[in-house]
Amino acid sequence: MQIPKDQVCVLIPTLNEAPTIADLVHEFRSLGYPHVLVIDGHSTDGTVALAEEAGAEVIVQTGRGKGTAVAEALAVIPEPFILMLDGDGTYAPADAEAMLNPLAQGYDHVIGNRLVERNEGAFSRLNLIGNRFINNLFKMAHSHYLFDILSGYRAFSRESILAIYLKEAGFAVETEMSAGVVKKEQKVAVVPVQYRTRPGTGTKLNPFHDGLKIISTMYRLARMNNPMFYFGLIGLCCIVIGLVTGLYIVLEWLSGVDHLPLTILAVFLIMVGFEIFMFGVLSDMLLAYHREMMREIQCIRLEYRHEVHQDLNRSINGINGTRDAARSQECGLCVVISERGDFK
Secondary structure, three states: OOOOHHHEEEEEEEOOOOOOHHHHHHHHHHOOOOEEEEEEOOOOOOHHHHHHHHOOEEEEOOOOOHHHHHHHHHOOOOOOEEEEOOOOOOEOHHHHHHHHHHHHOOOOEEEEEOOOHHHHHHOOHHHHHHHHHHHHHHHHHHOOOOOOOOOOOEEEEHHHHHOOOOOOOOOOHHHHHHHHHHHOOOOEEEEEOOEOOOOOOOOOOOOOHHHHHHHHHHHHHHHHHOHHHHHHHHHHHHHHHHHHHHHHHHHHHHOOOOOHHHHHHHHHHHHHHHHHHHHHHHHHHHHHHHHHHHHHHHHHHHHHHHHHHHHHHHHHHHHHHHHHHHHHHHHHHHHHHHHHOOOO
């Protein structure tokens, strides 16, 4: 089973992608995708004109940042399925069908995995190490390993992506999507895709600045997905600082020097750290209970819809049966009248 291409919107966020955008749009159009939407972040190199000439619908975003562009585009896309990729030519349109197939099988979200052996030459050593580190950190923070959470090649249903409520403005939008699908317990498929060396303009991603923003976003979102990690890390840091301070105090005391204020601080840090850690444990238990309750509610909703559907079918069948009986009686009456000759 395949998704009809006229039900798919190809979403391409762009910012100064003149060297690649026209070929990218042409390739999707040649593959039979009639709806190609380019959401542009105020390009100054003619990207908008090139995209329009190639046959894409173009919207210039009102805000700034990739996350804002994606959110604005989702608000106007009517198609039930969305295929999103960057406009820099690093992702291959030929992988579109492989990305969309899992949606036809019932998955909610599909991630194109760039971090496969055949693509390693397209990454710098720093980027490859950074991506793997962030993926493992995401697993620790959100208890799920999604292979390539920073991938810009994604496919999802409109219903599933609107359930996430995207708020990130910049490059952390992929991290927010990944955390969102985990939080909403959506079905996620990971598909290996081709990743090519960037043929157009230079990368707009700063490995250190944007990397720190992505990590901070991942940690902040873990507050709702994995409170044990979020609060536990804060608590452990306080406990470790308190223990190190206490060790210093003991060593100084053995030398005959007292540090009463530091002693109070060390005890305070250990106590506060332990309380924050326990708060994380309790929050994790409450989250598990909440998720279980939501599953029960979802099951009840499905059962209710099934019962309503069955009642509706029975009602329709009853109405049809009554009509058939009425028609039979009318036909019988007509036959009786005809035999009596009342029509003459």
